[in-house]
Structures are given as structure tokens and as C-alpha cells.
Amino acid sequence: MTHLLLTNPYIIVIALDFSKAFDTVRHHTLLDKIAQLDLPDHIYNWLVNFFNGRSHQTKYGNVMSALKSISTRIFQGSAIGPASFVVNGSVSDGIDLLKYADDTYLITPAVNVESRSTELSHVTEWAKRNNLKLNLAKSHEIIFVDRKRKHKVPEPVEIPLLQRDKVIKTLGITITNGLTVSPHVQSVIASCAQVLYALRVLRAHGL
Secondary structure (H helix, E strand, C coil), X not given: CCCHHHCCCEEEEEEECECCHHHHCEHHXXXXXXXXXXXXXXXXXXXXXXXXXXXXXXXXXXXXXXXEECCECCCCCCCHHHHHHHHCXXXXXXXXXXXXXXXXXXXXXXXXXXXXXXXXXXXXXXXXXXXXXXXXXXXXXXXXXXXXXXXXXXXXXXXXXXXXXXXXXECCEEEECCCXXXXXXXXXXXXXXXXXXXXXXXXXXXX
């Protein structure tokens, strides 16, 4: 972000939200993409074995349902789960795509601002082909700027259904559109103060 701001008045980041992302990835589509990676054959065969033959069963009281085979879903809690989801991805030239598990971010410099809507349409179509659904109502847009610039540049027109924020939380860290983490620091301090107060109350009661 700081590198891009050296040559752009602002940077647009769109945090994409996919509905039930981990639960809808098709195994055969994922394995086709993994096959295109430079992996040893025995590793690829191990992954095929990992995803094949999965089934689900539900127990209610003393009644057990029949086994239902599973052909979609990334298995959360497994070490291979987040990396498998990251394999899915597509983006146009001039726009960066950053992913961590199912957290996906489109980074668009000001010079390519007019391509935002086109790229969102591209991602929407890609999602449909991959059995995913892009939820624009839960996606967010934030415009990062360099506060040291003397002249303000007009912000781009908002995209319908896409909420524009001044603060974003990514990987547990709250960052403002001016690239500061003050709200995050304040939140941590407030949380620590609450814990210390609780400890003082417990100590006062002899615990």
C-alpha cells in the first residue's frame, strides 16, 4: 500500500465476502486447479485421496441418518484447508488480489479506478463458474490516502450495494484509511483495562 501511494493519490481496497465460501468449493474443480501447480505427483495423489471418499452423517437422539457423500467443501480445521481455498482465484491486469484463507482483497490503484465495476463483474462471473457467490451487501470498500499530501483528490463514485468505510479490520488488525492503527491500539488498551479491573475486583474479594 505504501509503495503504491508513492505514485497514486489514493488506493482502493475492496474486501470481498463470499457466502459460505468454504462450504461451496467443488472438489473436482479444486483438484483440476491443483493439478496445474508445480507439485510432485505423490503430493497431488495424496490431495486427491484427502478430498475423495468424504461423507456426512447426522445423529438426532438415538436416530442416525444414512451416509451422504460430500463433493464440495473445504474442510475447516485442517492444515490444508486455507491453502486449498487460496488456490481458487482470478484477477485482471493492473489489479492485485490478496488472499488469506477466505479473506479476499482487491487492491486497485487510482490509475485503474475505472476498472472497479468491470473487475467486480469479472469476480462475480468467476464465482458462479466455481460454485461460489459474491455477496456485495457484505463486501466493503475503503480508500487509502497519504495524509501528507497537501492537495486533496476527489474520491471516485461509489459502487451501488458496496459499502464504503473509513476503517477496515484485516487479519485481526484495525487500520484507518490514513494507514494508522490508532483505533486498534485504543481497543487493545480498553480490553486490557477491563481485564485489569476484573482482576482487581477478584483480588479485593480475596481470590
